[in-house]
Amino acid sequence: MLTELRIAGFGGQGVILAAHIIGNAVTLIEKGYATMTQNYGPEARGGAASAALVLSDEPVLYPYLTEPGILIAMSLEAYTKFGPEVKEGGFLLVEEDLVQLDALPKVPKCKIYGIPATRFAEELGKKMVLNVIMVGFFSAITKAVSPEACRAGVEHEVPKRFVDLNVKAFNRGYEYGLDVLSRQGERTRPGEEMISGLELENHPR
Amino acid sequence: MHAEKESVLTGIHFINGDTACCEGLLAAGAKFAAGYPITPSTEVVERFAQRAPTVGGLFIQMEDELAASITLQGMVWAGQKSFTVTSGPGYSLMMEHIGYAAMTETPCVFVDVQRGGPSTGLPTLPAQGDMMQARFGSHGDYSTISLVPNSPQECFDLSVTAMNLAEKFRVPVMFMMDECVGHMTEKVVIPPAEEIEVQPRRRTSKPPDEYLAYEVGEDLVPEMAHAGEGYGLYITGLTHDKKGYPLMNPKQQRELIPRLFEKISRAADELTIVEADGVEGADVVVVSYGITSRVAMRAVHLAREKGLKVGSLRLICVWPFPEKLIRQLAPKVKALIMPELNMGQVVIELERCSGGKTNVVSLPHPGGTVHDPLVILEAIERGAQ
Numbered sequence: 001m002l003t004e005l006r007i008a009g010f011g012g013q014g015v016i017l018a019a020h021i022i023g024n025a026v027t028l029i030e031k032g033y034a035t036m037t038q039n040y041g042p043e044a045r046g047g048a049a050s051a052a053l054v055l056s057d058e059p060v061l062y063p064y065l066t067e068p069g070i071l072i073a074m075s076l077e078a079y080t081k082f083g084p085e086v087k088e089g090g091f092l093l094v095e096e097d098l099v100q101l102d103a104l105p106k107v108p109k110c111k112i113y114g115i116p117a118t119r120f121a122e123e124l125g126k127k128m129v130l131n132v133i134m135v136g137f138f139s140a141i142t143k144a145v146s147p148e149a150c151r152a153g154v155e156h157e158v159p160k161r162f163v164d165l166n167v168k169a170f171n172r173g174y175e176y177g178l179d180v181l182s183r184q185g186e187r188t189r190p191g192e193e194m195i196s197g198l199e200l201e202n203h204p205r
Numbered sequence: 206m207h208a209e210k211e212s213v214l215t216g217i218h219f220i221n222g223d224t225a226c227c228e229g230l231l232a233a234g235a236k237f238a239a240g241y242p243i244t245p246s247t248e249v250v251e252r253f254a255q256r257a258p259t260v261g262g263l264f265i266q267m268e269d270e271l272a273a274s275i276t277l278q279g280m281v282w283a284g285q286k287s288f289t290v291t292s293g294p295g296y297s298l299m300m301e302h303i304g305y306a307a308m309t310e311t312p313c314v315f316v317d318v319q320r321g322g323p324s325t326g327l328p329t330l331p332a333q334g335d336m337m338q339a340r341f342g343s344h345g346d347y348s349t350i351s352l353v354p355n356s357p358q359e360c361f362d363l364s365v366t367a368m369n370l371a372e373k374f375r376v377p378v379m380f381m382m383d384e385c386v387g388h389m390t391e392k393v394v395i396p397p398a399e400e401i402e403v404q405p406r407r408r409t410s411k412p413p414d415e416y417l418a419y420e421v422g423e424d425l426v427p428e429m430a431h432a433g434e435g436y437g438l439y440i441t442g443l444t445h446d447k448k449g450y451p452l453m454n455p456k457q458q459r460e461l462i463p464r465l466f467e468k469i470s471r472a473a474d475e476l477t478i479v480e481a482d483g484v485e486g487a488d489v490v491v492v493s494y495g496i497t498s499r500v501a502m503r504a505v506h507l508a509r510e511k512g513l514k515v516g517s518l519r520l521i522c523v524w525p526f527p528e529k530l531i532r533q534l535a536p537k538v539k540a541l542i543m544p545e546l547n548m549g550q551v552v553i554e555l556e557r558c559s560g561g562k563t564n565v566v567s568l569p570h571p572g573g574t575v576h577d578p579l580v581i582l583e584a585i586e587r588g589a590q
Binding site for chain 2 (some may be wrong): 019020033034037061062
């Protein structure tokens with residue numbers, strides 16, 4: 001199974017760290033394979049930053065994305081730039097305060113899920129953990145990487161004194177993700193396939 | 206000899222190729238690096254600057270690449286294993302001193318994380334445009350060794366090999382990475398120190414009054430003495446005699462320069478380092494190196510799904526070129542296909558060694574990204590007809 005994933009946002013949001021956490025989780029904990037590449041540029045000064053991950057259960061040959069199935073967008077620019085490349089049926093996970101759904105362009109039918117990750121991060125006392133909240137959300141919604149592995153990835157990647165805060169952040173995102181899924185599950189009528197996400201083109205504004 | 210325990214970061218890591226390269230060189234015993242950091246190679250020395258003090262080593266950021274590439278050689282003669290790291294524009298500036306290292310037989314490693322060129326080109330994007338420069342870049346005539354990794358894991362494993370070969374043959378070894386491999390992050394397993402073979406410095410056992418700096422034995426590689434040990438060393442880029450003293454005449458030139466070639470060429474079998482997959486009985490073989498080999502492998506898999514008999518030959522050591530292997534292979538296949546992230550460099554050598562016995566197909570690419578596997582697939586299909 002090959003999963004292609006992109007994480008994008010502003011420089012400083014922790015895009016690269018988020019990718020490292022997922023890569024760590026897959027390679028070191030789940031014993032799978034992950035190849036991460038990233039875009040270089042003036043990201044460190046607040047421009048656009050993005051990282052790409054190819055996750056697989058066998059060694060990855062082609063290092064770049066060809067048909068991403070998951071986009072984690074932490075800025076509107078990230079969404080408009082990378083949203084259209086996500087394959088039909090793929091996941092779009094957005095920071096919903098930064099990615100205003102009204103501004104979304106028409107893209108192929110994807111499952112879109114929003115989370116107010118920046119607000120959650122502020123509630124936890126550090127805006128910078130928004131990336132880890134997004135990773136938690138990603139784990140809950142897509143099930144591409146287990147929460148246990150992701151938590152271990154967090155512990156591996158963040159400085160020791162911030163581990164507790166980041167694990168809390170991960171859990172916040174993960175639980176919110178489960179909650180979103182269950183709320184949408186409730187809408188399912190008997191006999192209907194469960195709606196695992198809102199289809200973008202029919203998204204209620 | 207094994208690696209020193211304190212230099213080896215044993216464990217499983219998720220790190221990029223640049224970082225893995227640094228760890229490999231540390232494991233191989235490098236205690237010194239001089240550099241003038243340049244994208245996309247910066248992370249190698251950034252890491253080394255952090256790690257070196259913990260193993261009793263030193264990193265010096267020099268004023269430019271000329272300075273970096275000669276400072277490291279001073280450190281080699283002072284007794285340490287040393288390297289420098291750069292990318293295209295800096296690599297060009299280092300050429301003078303690569304020739305100096307070849308001439309003075311100074312064991313060291315030059316890491317070139319290739320980016321799109323010429324000139325400043327594409328600083329943050331991959332290419333393989335320095336492959337001929339690695340072989341022929343410095344003036345005069347010399348022979349050296351170039352290794353090309355295709356993954357962060359190999360950036361570790363092969364940089365150990367690079368340092369070992371440098372010490373064994375007393376040559377500057379070119380470690381030809383590219384931006385994609387350098388900046389790509391993957392799992393890297395670093396084994397325990399006792400499982401890492403390290404080639405020690407070939408030091409003389411003779412006392413100073415019997416020692417001749419460039420006297421050679423069976424394998425044509427002289428033994429070293431270090432500065433400050435009472436050996437009265439004279440190291441020069443001028444054509445020199447066995448003592449190392451300048452002796453500039455045709456006779457001495459004939460004695461010295463062919464030996465610099467022969468010490469490498471007579472080890473051709475040992476330096477034929479390739480990874481062959483399904484080459485026996487193949488109609489078409491894709492010959493590639495570095496990041497391109499991974500893309501080529503994807504194309505090979507696609508071709509096999511279509512029922513084609515395709516092999517992959519990955520050159521891990523590009524220079525010296527595996528001439529004998531290609532001469533044996535060429536008459537057995539319908540086509541040899543070589544994708545490269547340049548406009549066709551190593552393919553010239555492939556064509557030469559094929560001697561007209563097969564159809565050699567070049568798949569050039571100006572760099573900035575990697576080949577589309579479908580382009581390679583198409584070439585395989587054409588080649589198989």
